Amino acid sequence: MNDQKNSNDGKPRVAIIGAGTMGNGIAQVCALAGRQVILVDISDNALERGIATLSGNLERQVKKGLIDEADRQAALGRIQPQTHYGALAGSELVIEAASENLELKRQILTLIEEATESDALIASNTSSLSISELASVLGKPERFIGLHFFNPVPVMTLVEVIRGLQTAEATYAKALAFAGQIGKTAISVRNSPGFVVNRILCPMINEAIFVLQEGLASAEDIDTGMRLGCNHPIGPLALADLIGLDTLLAILETFHRDFGDPKYRPSTLLKEMVAAGYLGRKSGRGFHSYT
Numbered sequence: 001m002n003d004q005k006n007s008n009d010g011k012p013r014v015a016i017i018g019a020g021t022m023g024n025g026i027a028q029v030c031a032l033a034g035r036q037v038i039l040v041d042i043s044d045n046a047l048e049r050g051i052a053t054l055s056g057n058l059e060r061q062v063k064k065g066l067i068d069e070a071d072r073q074a075a076l077g078r079i080q081p082q083t084h085y086g087a088l089a090g091s092e093l094v095i096e097a098a099s100e101n102l103e104l105k106r107q108i109l110t111l112i113e114e115a116t117e118s119d120a121l122i123a124s125n126t127s128s129l130s131i132s133e134l135a136s137v138l139g140k141p142e143r144f145i146g147l148h149f150f151n152p153v154p155v156m157t158l159v160e161v162i163r164g165l166q167t168a169e170a171t172y173a174k175a176l177a178f179a180g181q182i183g184k185t186a187i188s189v190r191n192s193p194g195f196v197v198n199r200i201l202c203p204m205i206n207e208a209i210f211v212l213q214e215g216l217a218s219a220e221d222i223d224t225g226m227r228l229g230c231n232h233p234i235g236p237l238a239l240a241d242l243i244g245l246d247t248l249l250a251i252l253e254t255f256h257r258d259f260g261d262p263k264y265r266p267s268t269l270l271k272e273m274v275a276a277g278y279l280g281r282k283s284g285r286g287f288h289s290y291t
């Protein structure tokens with residue numbers, strides 16, 4: 001590892017692509033773990049929104065006594081927002097957390113490879129796309145891996161580490177070590193649409209939307225039913241709003257296409273809500289209202 005990859009305290013620099021729901025959370029966790037973070041998005045607006053969100057989350061952590069004010073300020077000071085990929089040079093690890101769209105991610109991975117040294121690790125936080133397929137756009141696909149964080153990233157301790165067919169053992173070992181260093185628990189998963197957790201979770205949420213669509217119960221009662229009847233901490237429709245209905249739809253469409261199994265077809269109500277711009281928390285309205 002060269003000096004350029006080390007921050008002042010010797011910890012390697014991490015870059016994150018996308019400052020949205022997941023990207024700003026990953027940036028927050030990495031910065032609190034002492035990493036210098038480059039946070040890249042396409043516009044200053046997107047970056048400002050991402051920084052405002054993580055800044056608010058850090059303040060809440062201070063109020064709850066989870067971190068102190070000095071930690072909060074130090075973490076914020078470690079995050080450098082950027083709109084150009086040239087800023088990635090010198091990063092030991094780049095985590096792609098942009099919108100769930102195969103063509104977009106392929107373009108971004110090419111840009112990451114151009115901007116980084118050949119020994120940098122490249123990871124995607126994709127929820128459902130094939131790690132082997134994403135890796136195939138890279139000149140060195142052996143350095144690519146899936147690092148799938150969970151929402152909200154500062155709260156959820158799991159990371160799925162997904163090896164594609166091309167992923168090298170050394171890449172896998174470094175990714176596992178990184179997850180541990182930032183305080184996450186990793187599970188190892190073979191590449192397959194949706195990996196493990198979303199493969200089980202997203203069809204369950206889709207079924208809850210079918211139940212709503214069929215008029216069996218209200219959104220409130222469906223969520224209360226699953227909270228009190230199954231001890232889930234949050235109901236499936238509230239969880240859909242947290243994930244983002246566009247992201248959930250993209251995941252289900254990938255399952256439907258890649259497995260070729262009609263059991264994964266997204267409910268028409270979900271498609272209609274996304275078409276209407278009701279995306280959940282991030283747009284202020286989903287199955288519940290957030291305004």
Ligand SMILES: NC(=O)c1ccc[n+]([C@@H]2O[C@H](COP(=O)([O-])OP(=O)(O)OC[C@H]3O[C@@H](n4cnc5c(N)ncnc54)[C@H](O)[C@@H]3O)[C@@H](O)[C@H]2O)c1
Binds near residue numbers: 042150
């Ligand atoms: N939302 C979840 O619960 C969740 C959980 C785990 C994984 N994921 C995955 O994480 C990824 C991001 O999801 P999200 O929910 O944060 O989406 P989001 O819509 O909240 O944020 C996506 C961000 O990517 C940015 N972006 C788009 N094109 C870009 C480009 N070319 N370069 C840099 N940034 C670009 C957008 O401006 C936006 O800020 C997706 O692959 C998603 O499947 C999401």
